[in-house]
Amino acid sequence: MPYSLAIFDLDGTLADSFPWFLRAINDVADRFGFRRVADEEIEELRHASSREILTRLEVPLWKLPAIARYARRLKAEAASEISLFEGVEAMLQMLAGNGVQLALVTSDSEANAREKLGEAAALFSHFDCAASLFGKPAKFRRVVRRAGVEPRQVIAIGDEVRDIEAARAVGIACGAVCWGYAAPAALRALGPDYTFERMDEIASMLCPDAEAGMSEAISGSAP
Template sequence: MPYSLVIFDLDGTLADSFGWFLRHVNDVADRFNFRRVADGDIEGLRHAGSREIVARLEVPTWKIPVIARHMRRLKSEHLADIALFPGTETMLRTLRDGRLQLALVSSDSEANARRLLGEAAAHFSWFDCGASIFGKATKFRRVLKRAGVAPSQAISIGDETRDIEAARAAGIACGAVSWGYAAPKALRALGPDLVFERMEDIASFLCGDAEERTGEA
């Protein structure tokens, strides 16, 4: 079915922030008293789901919102160290030119997201940021309502297992990118509707639907 709304994640999907995260995660671990991440832990964590990662790092559930707020503040101080993945702006512009509505749902703040996106922020019609680690499904439903789009007409695109789980909970299709935080094998194990190997593949696939709609208009 053709999609009319594409809901993007930010970190690991559009923004290349994994390196920044690894450079700062152990300082955050020390501050909030959870287990540090050793170099040998990284690949195993990339194959784990969000709940398993929280358990492995021994993060108390009640601390997660506090840690998330701290990470947003910390990230705002280092946005110059984080760039969009190559081809991101072109891909977003191609989708908008194809008459697709774009939304951003992220655990980061809207201010950080807009600063990171720069001029590319103008391609988005909807921002719903500050999502909790397990709260994206609610955000997806809210964006659908604001956009006036049925779940069957929307697809989310992210880089973590929780993005796929949230899309399923919200009743929308899900696409996974292979270049983000989670290992591609872990994402494929959850059976996403689409897996994108390259940034340009997103527009190539989704704009095929858009061109069909334009031809029918």
Template structure:
């Protein structure tokens, strides 16, 4: 198998949290005096990168840590409404049984991540590096790679956003985009990811065949 370490994103990649995010977005906007997002702006924002989204919402950089903490706390009270995408748990189990080391890098807290994954699935991951800043994943990628002692050429990050790809490129590792998450599929297909997964069921066959 080509990759010995896979770094997974959580929200939009393994966990179907986008409906929760949409339901919370305008309440958070009100709490932090940001621009509300009407329904007709959601799809255009899914085609924008994170800097464009922040500018559109009027989010000053200094507020980002406070917003992130608020959303993690809010999410922790509503975890029962968020589930893994169908097939995610079996996909992870199959990769683990194939000898791949699994790690998780997420903007969410480790406590929230473990709760969403469930005890058995959470135990498949050898390392967690969570509570990443919105544009702070590259440092966390580097840390999990260093702790694993793996050649970056044998590491793959899997995520659903352009910022995940940017972080992977900065860390010198390959990136696979999934088309079922927060970013619109047509936007993801323009980013020149090393691999694009159209369905959860594509992950295991493509990676096991990538010898």
């Protein structure tokens, strides 16, 4: 199935923000009164869903909007520490150059997202940012309507369990990347339509008729 719209997540999918997240999480925990994360818990939490993580860390749901606002502010202050994964720009250029509309749906602010993307931001036709933790389905629907395409022509690509769940809630295809926040095994257990182990695999799948040499152009392979 050729896809005419690709909806990307940002953190953990295009931007390498997980190291920053690990440095910041316990400061956020102290500020908002939920349980700190021990180093030995990190891998286990990568196998958990968002709801399971909230339960384990004893995060009050009513605090989520304030936590999200604070996290966006911290990310803005740490912008110089968060870079795109190698190969992202070439992959996005390949998709856009082959007629695939690009959209970004993220929990981060649009200002932060544009700063992280740099010149690659101009390749995106649609931004729908500041998504709540479980608010991606509504944003996916809105982006699909704006793009003027059928759900069967759309794929959402992300790095978390909630990205797969959101895509399925809207009736669009889902692709999971193996280099982000969630453990690859946790993503594969949900049976996404596609699993990507290298950056160049995204362009190869979405643009199968693109000229040879695409893999060489997208030089980062696995982040």
